[in-house]
Amino acid sequence: MDSVIQKIKENLDIVEVVSGYLKLQKTGINYRAICPFHQEKKPSFFVSPARQMFKCFGCGASGSIFDFVMKIEGLEFRDALTILAKRAGVELKSFKPELKTKRNYLYEICELSCRFFEKQLKESSAGKEVKNYLLKRGISEDSIFKWRLGYAPEKWRTLSDFLVGRGYKREEIVEAGLAVKPESNLSPYDRFRGRIIFPVFDLHSQVIGFGARVTEQQATRGKEQGSQETAKYINTPATLLYDKSRVLYGLNFAKMDIRKKNHCILTEGYTDVILSHQAGFENTIAASGTALTSFQLKILKRYASNLLTAFDMDVAGDMATQRGIDLAQREDFEVKVINMPKDCDPADIIAKDPNEWADLIGKSQEIMNFYFQSAFLKSDKEAPQGKKEIAKFFLPKIKNIANEIVKAHWIQKLSRGLKIPEEAINEELKKERKMEKPFKETQYFSPELIEGKKTRKEILEEKIVSLVLNNLQNLELIGKEKLDLFSPKIKEIFLSLGRKKPNTLKELDEVFQELEKEDEKIKEILCSASFLSDFDKEKDIKEEIKLCLSQLEELDTRNRLEGISKEIKTAEEEGDRKRINNLIEEFNQLTKTLTSCQKDAKKKI
Numbered sequence: 358m359d360s361v362i363q364k365i366k367e368n369l370d371i372v373e374v375v376s377g378y379l380k381l382q383k384t385g386i387n388y389r390a391i392c393p394f395h396q397e398k399k400p401s402f403f404v405s406p407a408r409q410m411f412k413c414f415g416c417g418a419s420g421s422i423f424d425f426v427m428k429i430e431g432l433e434f435r436d437a438l439t440i441l442a443k444r445a446g447v448e449l450k451s452f453k454p455e456l457k458t459k460r461n462y463l464y465e466i467c468e469l470s471c472r473f474f475e476k477q478l479k480e481s482s483a484g485k486e487v488k489n490y491l492l493k494r495g496i497s498e499d500s501i502f503k504w505r506l507g508y509a510p511e512k513w514r515t516l517s518d519f520l521v522g523r524g525y526k527r528e529e530i531v532e533a534g535l536a537v538k539p540e541s542n543l544s545p546y547d548r549f550r551g552r553i554i555f556p557v558f559d560l561h562s563q564v565i566g567f568g569a570r571v572t573e574q575q576a577t578r579g580k581e582q583g584s585q586e587t588a589k590y591i592n593t594p595a596t597l598l599y600d601k602s603r604v605l606y607g608l609n610f611a612k613m614d615i616r617k618k619n620h621c622i623l624t625e626g627y628t629d630v631i632l633s634h635q636a637g638f639e640n641t642i643a644a645s646g647t648a649l650t651s652f653q654l655k656i657l658k659r660y661a662s663n664l665l666t667a668f669d670m671d672v673a674g675d676m677a678t679q680r681g682i683d684l685a686q687r688e689d690f691e692v693k694v695i696n697m698p699k700d701c702d703p704a705d706i707i708a709k710d711p712n713e714w715a716d717l718i719g720k721s722q723e724i725m726n727f728y729f730q731s732a733f734l735k736s737d738k739e740a741p742q743g744k745k746e747i748a749k750f751f752l753p754k755i756k757n758i759a760n761e762i763v764k765a766h767w768i769q770k771l772s773r774g775l776k777i778p779e780e781a782i783n784e785e786l787k788k789e790r791k792m793e794k795p796f797k798e799t800q801y802f803s804p805e806l807i808e809g810k811k812t813r814k815e816i817l818e819e820k821i822v823s824l825v826l827n828n829l830q831n832l833e834l835i836g837k838e839k840l841d842l843f844s845p846k847i848k849e850i851f852l853s854l855g856r857k858k859p860n861t862l863k864e865l866d867e868v869f870q871e872l873e874k875e876d877e878k879i880k881e882i883l884c885s886a887s888f889l890s891d892f893d894k895e896k897d898i899k900e901e902i903k904l905c906l907s908q909l910e911e912l913d914t915r916n917r918l919e920g921i922s923k924e925i926k927t928a929e930e931e932g933d934r935k936r937i938n939n940l941i942e943e944f945n946q947l948t949k950t951l952t953s954c955q956k957d958a959k960k961k962i
Contacts, residue, residue, distance in 0.1 A: 361447060362423070362438070368445035371409045371422045377560070378429055379659050380616065393429055393659065394418045430560075436460050440561050459532075463598050466525055466533040467556075467564040473519055474507025474554040474567075484508035487553055487572055494628065495708035500635045503610075504555070509569060511551030514544065534566060534593035549591070555627040557592075557599065557645065558609045565604070566593030568627055568645075592645070602650040605657065606630055606643040612660050614639040620663035622695075622718065623649075629667065629703040636711040638718070641703075649681030654688045665721050667695045667703050682724060686757045693721040725767060728754045733774060744775045748782070752789050814912055818847045821905045824898050829854065834902050842909045914951045918944060 372388055375381060381388040381404060392402035392413045401415035412419040418428060426437040435458055442449045478484040478501075487508045491501060500506075509516065517527060517536050527545050530536040536545040552569035559565050569591050593599050607630040608615075615621045622641040624630055633641035640661075644653060657664070664685055668678050685692050695717050698706070706714045722730075732751045737743030751771055758764040768786070772779040825831045832854055840848050850872060857868050921944045928936045 361442070361449065364447050365438075365441050365445045366409065366422065368447060369422055369441060370406065371411065371425070372404055372406050374422045374441075374444075375404050375411060375425060377612070392416060392418070393655075433458050433460065436464075439464075440563075443561070460597055462525070462529055463533045463596065464563055464565075466520060466529060466535065467566065467598065469520060469523060470516060470533075470535055470567070471505055471507065471554075471556045471564045473516055474509055474549075474556075475505055476507075477510055478506060478508040478554075481508065481510065483510065483551075490572065491553070494704070495635075496628070496631055497635055500631050503634075504631050505564075507554035507556070509547065509549035509552045509554050513546045513550065516547045516549070517545060532596065534596045534599060548593075552591070555606075557604060557606055559598075559604075560609050560612065562609045566596065566599030568592045568606075570627070601645045603652040603656070604645045605653050606645050607634065608642050608656070610634060611640055611642050615642075615657075615660040619661045620665060621657060621661050622665045622667060624667045624703050626702060626704065632704045632707040633714075636707045636714065638707075638714070644681075648678055649684060651684060651688070654685055654690070658688065658690075662689065663691045663693070665693045665695055665718065667697060683753075683757050686724070692724040694724055694727040695721045696727075725754065725758075729767070729770065729774070738775060744777065747771075747775060748785055752782075752786055755786065756789050814844070814909065817905050817909050817912070818843055821902060821909070822847060822850060824902050824905070825851070825854075829859065831898060831902055834899065834906070839906060839910075842906070842913050911951060914947050918947050918951070921947070 372381065375388075375390075379390040379393060379402070381390050382400070384403075386405075386407060388404040388406070389400045390402045390404075391397060391400050392415050394402075394413060395416040395418075397415050402411065402413040402418075404411045410419065410421060411425050418424075420428075422441060423434065423437050426432065426440060427434060430437065430440075432440070439449065439461070478488050484507075488501065491506065492498070496506070517530055520530050520535075521527060527536065531538050531545050535548055537548050538545045549567060549569040552571055555568040555570065556564045557566040557568060571589055592601065595601070606627060611621070611630075611634070618640050620640065622633065622638060624633065624641060624643045626643060630641050630643045633639075666682065668682075682692055697703075697717070703714060706717070728751060732747045735750075736746040738747060748771070751767075755764055755767045755771070758767065768779055768782050772782050775782075821835075825835070832851065835851055840851060843851070853868055853872055857864070859868050921940055925937060925940045925944070928940060
C-alpha cells in the first residue's frame with residue numbers, strides 16, 4: 358500500500374489537485390487562496406509545490422494531497438485513495454471485501470447501474486425509441502455518450518435482479534436510492550421504471566445518483582388511461598453519496614470553463630445543461646432540482662464570483678428561487694438575469710438556434726435592475742396600494758446590498774420612481790431590518806477545534822527554521838550557545854542539519870524525510886516552515902534571524918525570571934538566606950540580559 362501511495366504522490370502535483378477546487382494565486386515559491394475550511398476574507402491557505410503540502414495559517418489545517426481531498430470532500434482515506442489513484446493513472450489492487458467501506462459499495466452499485474441503463478438505451482427496443490426521441494430533441498450521439506444517458510425498463514425489478522446477480526444485497530440497492538422498500542413484506546422494487554436516465558456525477562465524474570424523466574410515450578399513455586398525472590422528473594433520494602442540496606449537475610465537466618471565464622450560467626434542467634455544453638457554453642450547470650443552497654454556492658465560489666441565472670424569475674413566481682438569488686448576493690456573488698422568452702427554457706432556444714441563446718446571454722441584466730423594472734411592471738406606481746406593493750417587494754432586495762453607496766443609489770432611484778421622499782423609504786427600510794431574521798452562515802470547520810493558537814515561542818521558532826532553510830549558511834547564526842533557547846523538536850532539526858550538512862535540495866529533502874519518519878510533530882513544523890519565508894535579500898534574512906533570536910532570548914529570560922521569583926518566595930518561606938542571596942544575584946544578572954536583549958531588538962527595528 359505504501360508503494361501505491363508514493364506512486365500516486367509522484368504522479369500528481371498538489372498544486373494541480375488543489376487548483377481543481379480553489380483559485381490559487383502564485384506568491385513567491387508558493388501558492389495561496391481563501392481557505393475552504395473556515396470563513397475568512399484574506400487568504401491564509403498556502404500550497405507548497407516544493408514540499409507537496411498545504412497549510413492554512415488561519416485554522417491550522419495541513420497535510421498532503423490525501424489529507425486535502427479527504428477534508429474537502431468529507432471522505433475516508435480509502436475513498437480518497439480511489440479518487441487520486443484514478444486521476445494519477447495508478448491501478449489499485451482490489452480491496453478485500455471486509456475492508457471495503459459502505460461508500461465503496463454504493464459507488465460500485467451506482468456505476469454498475471449506470472452501465473445497465475446505458476446498455477438498455479442502446480440495445481433494448483424501448484431504449485432505441487427513447488434514443489431517437491433524444492436525438493430529435495437535439496441531443497447528439499456524442500452528448501449521449503459523454504453524459505452517459507440511459508433508459509430504465511418499464512418493469513418492477515429488472516435493475517434490482519441484475520445487481521443481486523452481481524452479488525449485491527437488496528438492502529444495499531435501497532441504500533443507494535435505486536430501489537424502494539414497500540411497507541409490506543414484499544421485496545424492494547426499482548425506483549426508476551420506464552424513464553430516461555440522467556446520471557448525476559460528483560466533481561470527479563463518479564456516478565453518485567440519478568435523475569429520471571418520464572418518456573413522452575409513458576406520459577401520453579397515462580393520460581389516455583385516465584391515470585393520475587405522472588411526475589415528470591424523479592430523483593435519487595438522499596443517500597450517503599447523494600445530497601441534492603450539495604450537488605450541482607454538470608460541474609464535473611464545467612468547472613474548468615467556469616474558472617476560465619469567471620462566470621457560471623445556472624439553469625434548471627438536465628437537458629438545458631447538456632445542450633448548452635453541446636453548443637459550446639461549457640460553463641453551464643444546473644441546481645439539481647432545488648433552489649440554490651449555501652452549500653452549492655460555497656462550492657461555486659471556488660471557481661467564479663459571477664452568476665448568470667436562467668431561472669423563471671417572475672416577481673410573482675417561485676419565492677424559493679428568489680431566496681436562492683438573495684443568498685448568492687449575501688455570499689458576494691455578482692448576479693445577472695438572462696431574460697427568457699415566455700414558456701421557453703435554454704434547451705428549447707439552443708435546439709432552435711444557439712446564436713439566439715448567445716445573444717440572450719450577452720443581454721443579461723444586473724439583478725437589481727431586473728428586480729426594479731419587474732416590480733414597476735407588476736404594480737401601478739401612481740396608486741397608493743401600488744406604491745406599497747412595489748416597496749414591499751423591492752425593499753428586501755435593497756437590504757441585501759452590502760455596499761452603502763450602492764444601497765443609497767437604489768434608495769434614491771426607488772424614491773424617484775415612486776415620487777415619495779427618501780426619508781419615507783429609509784423609515785420603511787428600518788422596519789425591514791427589525792423584522793429580519795438573523796442570517797446564519799455555515800462554517801464547516803471551527804478553527805478552535807482544529808488547532809489551538811500557537812504560542813509566541815512556537816511562532817518565532819517556526820520562522821527561524823523557515824529563514825534558515827532559505828539558505829543553510831544561516832545555520833551558523835544559531836550557534837551552540839543559542840540552541841538551548843529552542844524546544845527539543847526544533848533543536849533536533851538544527852542538530853540534524855548541522856551533522857548532515859546538505860548541499861543540494863535533494864540532500865536537504867533526504868534529511869527532511871528522515872526527520873519526518875521519526876516524529877509527526879517535526880513533520881508539522883517543517884510543513885509550516887516551508888510557507889513562512891518572504892524575504893528576497895540575504896542581508897534581510899540574516900537581520901530577521903538575529904531579531905527573532907533576540908526576541909526568543911527575551912522570552913526565555915522572562916520565563917527564567919518568573920521561575921526564579923517563585924524560587925525566591927519558596928526560599929523566604931523556608932528561611933534559607935544563602936539560597937535567597939544566590940537567587941537574587943542570578944535574578945539581577947538575568948535582568949541585565951533582558952535589558953540587553955531589548956536594546957538589541959530596538960536597534961534591529
